[in-house]
Ligand code: TZP
């Protein structure tokens with residue numbers, strides 16, 4: 646998959662009064678290079694409509710588009726890939742369906758990261774690093790210790806996620822992450838593009854110093 650640094654996930658509850666598409670376009674203008682549609686509440690037809698619109702937007706900007714959970718919707722709109730959790734379809738089965746599309750896997754412990762790498766994941770999510778209100782199922786924060794473990798051992802790309810804000814992102818970068826994912830800090834910002842640019846400046850500064 647294409648190299649990436651800043652990964653934004655939709656979270657419509659964080660921007661009342663603004664449309665999902667305008668917020669995600671601002672994130673892209675701010676430099677996000679992956680956009681994920683994550684909608685666990687809407688009827689499937691509404692998720693499909695959002696996926697179509699985001700596919701059009703991301704194609705226009707040449708940005709990678711990932712669909713969370715719904716493999717069928719990812720295929721229907723020709724998304725670049727899917728993101729799956731530990732309770733979703735196993736990677737080997739998903740691979741049979743999506744072929745060479747990107748498959749990302751959420752991981753919360755090094756054993757899960759190793760398994761995802763062995764199974765041929767294209768990237769893994771590592772988190773939640775900090776406490777977050779954006780995820781419904783309660784998972785204890787994995788802390789930056791897990792970032793250190795993954796950075797030391799896992800060779801496929803990994804993206805840190807969960808409670809990451811501009812005020813704590815340096816802890817995550819210092820632990821060895823070079824790709825950051827956020828929902829609320831990005832889409833809930835009064836200046837979405839500016840927040841993305843600031844995240845990218847921090848990521849680039851950490852890469853330069855590392
Ligand atoms: N997976 C692990 S944490 C999380 C997901 C989807 C939520 C991240 O949202 P936020 O608002 O950046 O904490």
Ligand code: MG
Nearest residue numbers: 714729730733
């Ligand atoms: Mg899932």
